[in-house]
Amino acid sequence: MTDAPAGHPHPPPPGSRGVIALLADNCTVCMLCARECPDWCLYIDSHQETVLPIDGGRARQTHVLDRFAIDFALCMYCGICIEVCPFDALFWSPTYDYATGRLADLLHEQDRLGGWLDSVPAGTIPISSGVEPKE
Amino acid sequence: MSPSLAAAEVLVQRLAGPVPATMVSSFGDLHVDVPEDRWLEALRIAHDELALTFLDWLSAYDDTPRGFAVVVHLVSQESGARLLIRTSVPADDATVPTATDIWPGAAWHERETAEMFGISFAGHPTPGSLLLHPDFEGQPLRKDFVLASRAVKDWPGAKDPAEVPGRTRRRPALPPGVPLDWGSS
Numbered sequence: 001m002t003d004a005p006a007g008h009p010h011p012p013p014p015g016s017r018g019v020i021a022l023l024a025d026n027c028t029v030c031m032l033c034a035r036e037c038p039d040w041c042l043y044i045d046s047h048q049e050t051v052l053p054i055d056g057g058r059a060r061q062t063h064v065l066d067r068f069a070i071d072f073a074l075c076m077y078c079g080i081c082i083e084v085c086p087f088d089a090l091f092w093s094p095t096y097d098y099a100t101g102r103l104a105d106l107l108h109e110q111d112r113l114g115g116w117l118d119s120v121p122a123g124t125i126p127i128s129s130g131v132e133p134k135e
Numbered sequence: 136m137s138p139s140l141a142a143a144e145v146l147v148q149r150l151a152g153p154v155p156a157t158m159v160s161s162f163g164d165l166h167v168d169v170p171e172d173r174w175l176e177a178l179r180i181a182h183d184e185l186a187l188t189f190l191d192w193l194s195a196y197d198d199t200p201r202g203f204a205v206v207v208h209l210v211s212q213e214s215g216a217r218l219l220i221r222t223s224v225p226a227d228d229a230t231v232p233t234a235t236d237i238w239p240g241a242a243w244h245e246r247e248t249a250e251m252f253g254i255s256f257a258g259h260p261t262p263g264s265l266l267l268h269p270d271f272e273g274q275p276l277r278k279d280f281v282l283a284s285r286a287v288k289d290w291p292g293a294k295d296p297a298e299v300p301g302r303t304r305r306r307p308a309l310p311p312g313v314p315l316d317w318g319s320s
Contacts, residue, residue: 029296030296031292031294031295031296031308034291034292034294035292035308035310035311036292037291037292040284040285040288040290040291040292040310041291042291043291044291044294044296045294046294046296048296048297061297063296063297
């Protein structure tokens, strides 16, 4: 789906860096994106939870995402966070019409970043194999 | 021989002396390093004799602990030769003569270099700040200039998701490229 955002007659060219979309389910809170970001514009909060595997085995600690935010007032659209993510949780969307008069409104929180997924070009987001991961 | 190499060789030859000019190729570009006191002479030879009449840009870089390096990129519109002429100035007396007599267009380049690095260009016709506010304090492109946005704000990457409350980490993650003494806390 590379259609232009509503109201824009000219679709952005393929590979356009409009906004960054977040697939929160894939995020493991590894912090790589936040640490690699040259602009310090990624904010992540998390807590730990103990999960018991369904098929037995010992309890494991997992990280649960509490907050994932990108400040597009600081972002320089280098795409390092997307490149560095080992779990395919971040994607480029060509959507660009989110300009605002308030600087604070450029801080996109998790739900807004998730909303950009709809405009990520088809084929970019990997499809699950349907096999449950072992770990 | 490429026009650039030919021009560089002539320039090095013309600047023979007790402290000779030297030539070095770096990333495909030819640099001619000239002594500080022959900076203007080198530029004149380049302009008048080597037809390097187009001043592309003039700038500098912080070469601590060797002071600052002032660099100018010249192009010949006749032969297509391109040359980077460079000189080294000490940090405690960073002064080079202005090139505005040869290229009036060097004025803004020199003003920017002056305010960013604190290098003075002797004889500049219109000194003063170009991009920064006249009251701005400090030289932002010097390596010892503390970047306010990196000193005031906490690094978002410092959070350790595996942190157990009450237990201190053995080795905290540090922001890359930020000197340790810049931190706010």
